[in-house]
Structures are given as structure tokens and as C-alpha cells.
Amino acid sequence: MARIVVQEAGFDVAxxxxxxxxxxxxxxxxxxxxxxxxxxxxxxALVLEHYPGMTERALEGIAAEAARRxxxxxxxIIHRIGRMVPGEPIVLVLTASAHRSAAxxxxxxxxxxxxxxxxxxxxxxxxxxxxxxxxxxTEDEAAAQRW
Amino acid sequence: xxVLYFAWVRQKVGMAEEAVSPPDEVRNVAELIxxxxxxxxxxxxxxxxxxxxxxxxxxxxxxxxxxxxxxxxIAFFPPVTGG
Numbered sequence: 001m002a003r004i005v006v007q008e009a010g011f012d013v014a015x016x017x018x019x020x021x022x023x024x025x026x027x028x029x030x031x032x033x034x035x036x037x038x039x040x041x042x043x044x045a046l047v048l049e050h051y052p053g054m055t056e057r058a059l060e061g062i063a064a065e066a067a068r069r070x071x072x073x074x075x076x077i078i079h080r081i082g083r084m085v086p087g088e089p090i091v092l093v094l095t096a097s098a099h100r101s102a103a104x105x106x107x108x109x110x111x112x113x114x115x116x117x118x119x120x121x122x123x124x125x126x127x128x129x130x131x132x133x134x135x136x137x138t139e140d141e142a143a144a145q146r147w
Numbered sequence: 148x149x150v151l152y153f154a155w156v157r158q159k160v161g162m163a164e165e166a167v168s169p170p171d172e173v174r175n176v177a178e179l180i181x182x183x184x185x186x187x188x189x190x191x192x193x194x195x196x197x198x199x200x201x202x203x204x205x206x207x208x209x210x211x212x213x214x215x216x217x218x219x220x221i222a223f224f225p226p227v228t229g230g
Binding site for chain 1: 151203207208229
């Protein structure tokens with residue numbers, strides 16, 4: 001049911017949203033989360049690394065958990081890897097359901113669990129040449145735990 | 148046994164993966180970390196603070212007590228920061 005994609009290229013949010021409705025009339029709402037590269041402290045770029053193979057398995061597992069908890073008609077997770085500059089999209093989560101509450105809750109659940117349960121790592125590159133690996137945040141762990 | 152390293156663990160170890168044959172007394176993730184840390188100064192630096200290291204055994208997150216075996220794929224990395 002879930003469409004899971006890990007790729008360097010960007011994505012087309014409108015086309016991905018349309019695809020969740022294609023050929024069906026039981027979708028009453030589609031919720032979305034679009035994560036964007038933010039320019040903190042003179043950040044020039046983010047470089048996303050992942051664990052090929054395990055990443056896809058982890059995302060499949062998280063999507064399956066969402067499908068167990070909410071009556072979804074479909075869901076899409078697209079996560080980019082490689083180098084991204086501020087303003088570029090990083091991750092897209094879409095959830096479709098007959099009713100809004102399931103779509104909205106499942107979407108929040110998916111991004112919260114993705115942040116702590118999928119093997120991605122961000123390295124920050126700054127305009128002055130500094131580099132730094134992003135550290136895990138306790139707030140993200142708390143957000144995942146609330147589900 | 149295939150061992151993979153990611154993010155700053157990879158940078159400190161100085162390689163993305165290696166094939167290793169630890170002795171039989173290395174039974175779990177924690178013991179493997181101790182054994183790997185003695186392989187080179189880079190390994191020692193990467194594993195200097197085991198609490199900062201996360202692991203996966205055969206592409207599933209695994210704690211320090213998880214068992215490891217000869218044909219396993221073991222990965223070491225920092226806490227994840229995607230999304």
C-alpha cells in the first residue's frame with residue numbers, strides 16, 4: 001500500500017498527491033508533511049546520508065505500523081539523500097484516508113517515527129567552510145514516544 | 148562478518164565497511180564494539196563513547212545485548228537525524 005522512495009532527486013508534491021486518489025473515490029482527505037532545508041546559522045547545505053537497504057525496510061515498517069493504527073487508503077514517503085541547499089525539500093509524507101482525523105494523525109505519526117526510526121544522518125555545511133554532523137534531539141525522541 | 152559504518156563513525160574509523168572475523172568469545176554487539184575498538188586508533192576514536200553509538204544487526208536496530216554471528220551484517224552509526 002505504501003509508496004516508499006529514497007532518492008537524490010526532488011519530487012512533485014502535486015503529482016504525488018494526485019496519485020493517492022487515482023482510480024478511487026473512497027478518499028476523503030489527504031494530509032501532507034513537507035520537510036524543507038532551513039538556513040540556520042549560516043548553513044550553506046545539508047548532506048543526507050543513509051543506510052541503503054535498511055532505510056527502505058525501516059520506512060516500510062513504519063508505514064505498516066501507521067496502516068495498522070489508522071484506516072488509510074494510501075500513504076507515500078519520499079526522502080531525499082545527498083546535498084540540499086536551503087529552501088529545497090528534504091522529505092514528503094502523504095497520508096490518505098476516508099476522513100481527515102486518520103490522515104492528519106497518521107501523517108504526524110509517520111514523520112515523528114521517521115525522525116527517530118529510519119537510518120538517515122544529516123551533515124551541515126556552513127558558508128565559512130565548517131562542517132558538523134547534526135545531533136539527535138531529545139524533543140524528537142519525545143515526539144516519537146507520544147504515539 | 149560484515150561491518151558497516153555510517154556518518155561520523157565512518158569518518159573516524161576511516162572506512163565504510165570491512166569484513167572481520169572476531170573470536171568466538173565476541174557474542175554480542177557490546178563485545179563486538181570492545182573488540183573493534185582495539186583494531187586501530189580510528190576505531191578507538193569512533194568507539195570511545197559507546198553510549199553515542201547505535202547499532203543494527205542484519206538491518207534491524209539492535210541493542211548492546213543483541214547476539215552477533217559470523218554471517219551477520221552489523222552496522223554502527225550515531226543516533227539517526229533524518230526527516
